[in-house]
Amino acid sequence: MTEHDLPGADDRATRRGREHDPAAHRGPAGTAAGAPAAARLRADWPHLLRRLGKHALLITAGLVMIYPLLWMVASSFKPTALIFRDPSLIPSQLDLGNYTAGWNALAHPFTHYLMNSLVVVAGAVLGNLVSCSMAAYAFARLNFRGRKLWFAVMLMSIMLPIHVVIVPQYVLFSQLDWINTYLPLVVPKLLATDAFFIFLMVQFFRGVPRDLTEAAHIDGAGHARIFLQVMLPLSMPALATTAIFTFIWTWNDFFSQLIFLTDPNMYTVPVALRTFVDSTSDSSWGSLMAMSVVSLIPIFLIFLFGQRYLVRGIATTGLK
Incomplete structure (x- = not known):
């Protein structure tokens, strides 16, 4: 009795063939198995955009609230004449003498x-x-x-x-x-x-x-x-x-x-x-x-x- 004569031999041969055939992993319309993942990703885009918008809003509000503190730290390294004339956070001139x-x-x-x-x-x-x-x-x-x-x-x-x-x-x-x-x-x-x-x-x-x-x-x-x-x-x-x-x-x-x-x-x-x-x-x-x-x-x-x-x-x- 050969292997092909055993019960279920045809089913095993069919499965082995599918393992070596990339086309067997495609659906009836020829789409890849990753298509459902891509569909879920497209469906999650609105939720992802809302989360990014919330985080951007929180970061912006945090920067607005912390700006006076950052300005004070930057002003401590500026000459007195430039503190109110130069509102930037990066001093154009460093003056460490303010601390001493x-x-x-x-x-x-x-x-x-x-x-x-x-x-x-x-x-x-x-x-x-x-x-x-x-x-x-x-x-x-x-x-x-x-x-x-x-x-x-x-x-x-x-x-x-x-x-x-x-x-x-x-x-x-x-x-x-x-x-x-x-x-x-x-x-x-x-x-x-x-x-x-x-x-x-x-x-x-x-x-x-x-x-x-x-x-x-x-x-x-x-x-x-x-x-x-x-x-x-x-x-x-x-x-x-x-x-x-x-x-x-x-x-x-x-x-x-x-x-x-x-x-x-x-x-x-x-x-x-x-x-x-x-x-x-x-x-x-x-x-x-x-x-x-x-x-x-x-x-x-x-x-x-x-x-x-x-x-x-x-x-x-x-x-x-």
Whole structure:
């Protein structure tokens, strides 16, 4: 019996023939097997164009928003006479002297004002972390009379602009002889005055399962131990978010620091930058741009290394 006499031999021969015949892969109309892929590609063109249009729009909007920052960086390398005459982002003349001149242009080297800002920022960050976390734990986990009322009052305080409370604050701090000290900028942070961070931590604490705190309470832990050993370790994203926002807002705070600090030796970075601009004489625009770039470096670094904590702190529900 030969191979052709076996059952199914004709079918096997036909399949082998198709494997060696390129024409067998073509459809009845002679089209290649890749035709369906090409048809799908043509069908996806509108969707692809819409995506490209959205990305182009986002890139354009991003460039428009970042242009002032790029212009400031470019202006810090230009001579003062060309800053407003040459709006291009590529300086035609480089002047690195703006940084050395700006660093030593004021009564103290610019390091002095950077250290003053760091002192204020460190006190504000520490104060908000301690006071806001304690207040948030009380609103989220403790049952006391008038809790909902005080929580509503706390939320309404977010709508109060700083200009409403700055006058009574100045009168109070003046009577306490705190003007020209850093106490008006740090002590309120120790009293949980930033309602936004309290609300942020309350929402985070409410997302922590009560089974954890109840188990700790059954084991004999009090509220202080539960707060320190259970809630705080789980709330690191919220604490990091509070620290980063407090750092950025305090570092950039010009109005409050201008009101309470009138001694040039106590000036922080925002107030020191203001002294480069004089309404009665020539302004050192080149030095101002250079020191503005220097003042943005700490904020850029904090945001760069803390971005993931910002996302986790805002988006997480507290479930671990």
